Amino acid sequence: MQRFSFRPGDSFLHRTDPVSKFAWLMAIAFLGYVITDPVHQLALTLVIVACALWLARLSSRYFFAGFSIFLYFSLLLFTLQLLFAPAEGTQVYFHWGIFTISEASVRFAFNLGLRVITVGSSALVFLTTTEPARLLTSLMTTLRVPYRFAYAFYASLRYIPVFENEARNILNAHAVRGAGLDEGLFARFRLIRRLTVPLLVSGLRRAKGAAIAMEGRAFGAYPTKTISVDYPAFPAGVIFALLWWLAFVVYFFWVLRTTGFIRT
Amino acid sequence: MAYIELNRFSYWAPETETQLLYDLDFEIEAGEFVIVLGPSGAGKSTLALCLTGIYPTVLGGRTAGHGRVVGLDVSQTTVPQLSTHIGLIFQDPDSQFCNLFVDEEVAFGPENLRLPREEVGARASAALRQVGLEGFQRRMINTLSGGQKQRVAIASVLAMGPEVLVLDQPTANLDPVGKNEIYDLLYRLNREQGKTIVLIEHQVDELIQFASRLLLMGGGRLLANGAPREVLAAWGRRMEKEMGLWLPEVARLAFLAQDAGFPMAAFPLSADEVALAWPTLPAPMSAALATARPPKRGHAGPFLLQGDHVTYCYADGFEAVRDVSFNVNTGDLVGLMGENGSGKTTLSLHFVGLLRPKGGRLLLGGESIASRGVKSLAADVGYVFQYPEHQFVADTVADEVAYTPRLEGKQGEALSRLVQSTLAEVGLQGLENRHPYTLSMGEKRRLSIATMLVRRPKLLILDEPSAGLDFRNTERIMTLLLALREQGTTIMLVTHTTYLVARYASQVLVMDHSELVFDGLPQDLFINLGRIRTKAIDRPEMLKVVEALRARQGVVLPPYLTVDELALSLNSQERS
Numbered sequence: 043m044q045r046f047s048f049r050p051g052d053s054f055l056h057r058t059d060p061v062s063k064f065a066w067l068m069a070i071a072f073l074g075y076v077i078t079d080p081v082h083q084l085a086l087t088l089v090i091v092a093c094a095l096w097l098a099r100l101s102s103r104y105f106f107a108g109f110s111i112f113l114y115f116s117l118l119l120f121t122l123q124l125l126f127a128p129a130e131g132t133q134v135y136f137h138w139g140i141f142t143i144s145e146a147s148v149r150f151a152f153n154l155g156l157r158v159i160t161v162g163s164s165a166l167v168f169l170t171t172t173e174p175a176r177l178l179t180s181l182m183t184t185l186r187v188p189y190r191f192a193y194a195f196y197a198s199l200r201y202i203p204v205f206e207n208e209a210r211n212i213l214n215a216h217a218v219r220g221a222g223l224d225e226g227l228f229a230r231f232r233l234i235r236r237l238t239v240p241l242l243v244s245g246l247r248r249a250k251g252a253a254i255a256m257e258g259r260a261f262g263a264y265p266t267k268t269i270s271v272d273y274p275a276f277p278a279g280v281i282f283a284l285l286w287w288l289a290f291v292v293y294f295f296w297v298l299r300t301t302g303f304i305r306t
Numbered sequence: 307m308a309y310i311e312l313n314r315f316s317y318w319a320p321e322t323e324t325q326l327l328y329d330l331d332f333e334i335e336a337g338e339f340v341i342v343l344g345p346s347g348a349g350k351s352t353l354a355l356c357l358t359g360i361y362p363t364v365l366g367g368r369t370a371g372h373g374r375v376v377g378l379d380v381s382q383t384t385v386p387q388l389s390t391h392i393g394l395i396f397q398d399p400d401s402q403f404c405n406l407f408v409d410e411e412v413a414f415g416p417e418n419l420r421l422p423r424e425e426v427g428a429r430a431s432a433a434l435r436q437v438g439l440e441g442f443q444r445r446m447i448n449t450l451s452g453g454q455k456q457r458v459a460i461a462s463v464l465a466m467g468p469e470v471l472v473l474d475q476p477t478a479n480l481d482p483v484g485k486n487e488i489y490d491l492l493y494r495l496n497r498e499q500g501k502t503i504v505l506i507e508h509q510v511d512e513l514i515q516f517a518s519r520l521l522l523m524g525g526g527r528l529l530a531n532g533a534p535r536e537v538l539a540a541w542g543r544r545m546e547k548e549m550g551l552w553l554p555e556v557a558r559l560a561f562l563a564q565d566a567g568f569p570m571a572a573f574p575l576s577a578d579e580v581a582l583a584w585p586t587l588p589a590p591m592s593a594a595l596a597t598a599r600p601p602k603r604g605h606a607g608p609f610l611l612q613g614d615h616v617t618y619c620y621a622d623g624f625e626a627v628r629d630v631s632f633n634v635n636t637g638d639l640v641g642l643m644g645e646n647g648s649g650k651t652t653l654s655l656h657f658v659g660l661l662r663p664k665g666g667r668l669l670l671g672g673e674s675i676a677s678r679g680v681k682s683l684a685a686d687v688g689y690v691f692q693y694p695e696h697q698f699v700a701d702t703v704a705d706e707v708a709y710t711p712r713l714e715g716k717q718g719e720a721l722s723r724l725v726q727s728t729l730a731e732v733g734l735q736g737l738e739n740r741h742p743y744t745l746s747m748g749e750k751r752r753l754s755i756a757t758m759l760v761r762r763p764k765l766l767i768l769d770e771p772s773a774g775l776d777f778r779n780t781e782r783i784m785t786l787l788l789a790l791r792e793q794g795t796t797i798m799l800v801t802h803t804t805y806l807v808a809r810y811a812s813q814v815l816v817m818d819h820s821e822l823v824f825d826g827l828p829q830d831l832f833i834n835l836g837r838i839r840t841k842a843i844d845r846p847e848m849l850k851v852v853e854a855l856r857a858r859q860g861v862v863l864p865p866y867l868t869v870d871e872l873a874l875s876l877n878s879q880e881r882s
Contacts, residue, residue, distance in 0.1 A: 175410050197404055204400060215696040217680050218658050218689045220713050240695050251401030257364050258394050259415035263386035268417040270426040
């Protein structure tokens with residue numbers, strides 16, 4: 043199964059234009075950043091999961107397969123924060139050598155762990171529901187990005203599933219030589235090092251092939267190109283993104299007020 | 307009118323200033339179908355890139371002499387201008403796409419030319435119709451078969467409206483189904499729509515009779531230029547013996563007849579032509595040829611590998627292997643064939659423990675494979691992947707071979723002796739300190755075999771061992787495998803190449819739509835091909851000759867699968 047690539051569909055988020063969806067992604071990132079209450083953070087995470095399952099209509103199997111990767115990183119960061127974050131004068135629950143678990147470190151750990159999941163899974167929703175060609179058209183029409191640059195971004199998206207596939211082949215090819223079967227952090231680093239060279243070599247070869255094929259079809263011959271597909275406008279998507287920004291602004295001011303930055 | 311005119315045309319690579327093409331002189335007329343042959347490094351791909359203006363305009367370098375395509379100077383014209391007259395298609399469809407959907411890809415060129423929207427749409431539809439992919443507009447490219455992908459690549463070039471198509475080994479990555487799709491398409495584009503085709507290929511058995519001309523290149527020079535029949539007749543022996551190229555089987559047969567003192571009436575390009583030109587042989591020889599029995603190939607050693615109702619399902623529910631049962635004898639050379647996606651690779655990955663059957667059992671030497679890990683199985687089963695680079699983990703050839711023995715604790719003098727003897731076995735001695743990536747394709751594949759060989763596996767599996775190799779390098783690898791087999795190693799070739807199975811296999815397994823549809827001797831497979839559920843296997847050229855001889859001349863020969871088999875029985879008669 044290929045993760046992190048576009049899957050066709052007709053959900054609310056599929057119909058939302060990429061620029062609005064990107065604005066939504068940004069609103070989530072900002073919101074996740076200003077939230078310091080773990081309960082609120084958890085609420086945000088659950089809302090994103092709900093968006094993925096209902097607004098993007100992703101199958102739970104597919105979504106949670108991607109989700110599990112973020113969970114892994116999230117647990118890693120959670121543990122580090124839990125053990126090493128300063129107590130900042132709050133109640134200390136546990137102390138041993140350099141490790142301290144305190145009320146503050148629990149809060150930091152929850153926040154950071156959940157943030158990773160929130161941002162990661164919203165990015166997953168974005169990649170899965172956004173047809174790259176439509177993103178490209180939006181970049182060129184709405185944001186006026188020159189098409190040579192827009193295409194550089196587009197090409198990189200196209201190669202994600204290709205490289206995923208290739209990485210799997212390489213891992214198999216190494217496994218039968220007895221390489222890459224060890225567990226542990228150092229083994230993981232070695233694995234990444236070994237994967238890098240063959241992927242880089244084939245990446246360069248593919249990039250050259252793609253560049254020649256694009257040149258051979260008049261890519262970049264003129265400063266602009268014909269845009270031959272129209273995507274239907276979807277005002278509800280724009281409103282959706284604006285509501286998220288509104289939520290962020292309201293929450294931000296509420297935080298400023300409750301922490302005493304703004305006096306009423 | 308000449309569409310391509312080269313006059314003392316030379317090319318030097320950028321930076322190194324190495325001369326890659328020397329004084330090329332030829333013309334290609336409108337509507338021709340030209341095949342370009344030559345060993346690797348002959349300059350074929352360089353020529354393709356020069357004709358399309360990629361060299362020198364995009365990738366640099368310099369040219370001398372004159373090169374014109376439809377009247378435009380290839381060194382002076384911009385690539386976008388040239389691209390509306392000549393289009394280039396490569397070997398790997400995946401690296402020439404820059405869009406996700408079929409319609410986007412086909413419209414990409416016309417959009418870049420800033421054609422009006424209506425015309426972009428019209429051209430894209432027309433191009434898809436030309437390649438027989440109407441209705442595929444909204445399909446994602448990565449869900450298509452290899453042949454369909456390559457047809458999309460051709461459509462997206464056709465949408466630019468070129469008169470000439472240059473194709474650089476367009477079928478090298480395809481299975482026989484895909485290959486035949488592309489050959490049919492090229493034939494139609496040439497005959498029905500008058501497109502001029504320049505095709506670079508290695509194996510041209512099926513195509514040669516459609517070609518109007520053959521260009522033979524070597525060392526950046528044009529060695530021969532003429533009708534395929536004349537070029538093959540004059541150069542064929544040197545092409546095979548000195549340049550190591552794949553020669554059509556019928557041409558090899560013609561040379562065999564010449565050597566035996568009974569030349570054919572005309573140099574043949576197809577099985578039918580062999581039947582028409584078949585020499586009159588003395589009665590005893592005819593009789594002997596007709597009664598000869600090809601050597602029996604079956605092997606009666608004990609079972610090494612057994613599948614017992616093996617089933618495998620992927621996480622998305624796709625059943626890639628369904629209820630497959632078979633036995634492989636120790637010391638056999640097995641061909642595992644089938645269309646791409648038929649389940650043959652999935653099945654073979656089970657043999658090294660990379661996949662575990664969801665149902666049924668797999669036994670190696672009578673022991674269940676499922677109870678062993680990849681690490682332990684790797685000592686008994688070697689797997690040579692199609693792309694050797696994927697398997698390399700070290701920075702020198704010697705370290706590459708030493709890698710696994712080192713993991714097992716071998717070191718010092720014993721290790722270096724083992725490395726040396728293994729490298730000698732695969733013919734790579736003297737290259738110990740080279741980086742594996744700098745080897746030639748044939749050397750890389752032999753190194754890849756060496757890394758498996760060093761553990762003396764009982765079973766050695768090779769995925770497409772002849773991919774990207776010329777005849778000489780393929781023969782070298784097969785000779786190496788035959789020697790291993792003599793020592794008792796069981797060999798399995800996962801392959802589309804009929805020639806390898808016809809010539810070397812003692813058993814064939816054929817997968818189709820997740821099921822095993824044939825398990826038996828190669829002769830039985832190829833003779834009964836029409837009755838076996840598979841589209842992915844080409845009939846051996848020699849067998850076509852046997853059938854044509856019977857149909858046209860009433861000459862009855864036993865079902866020889868390769869010219870080599872016929873040669874063997876000729877030799878054995880001479881001896882007797």
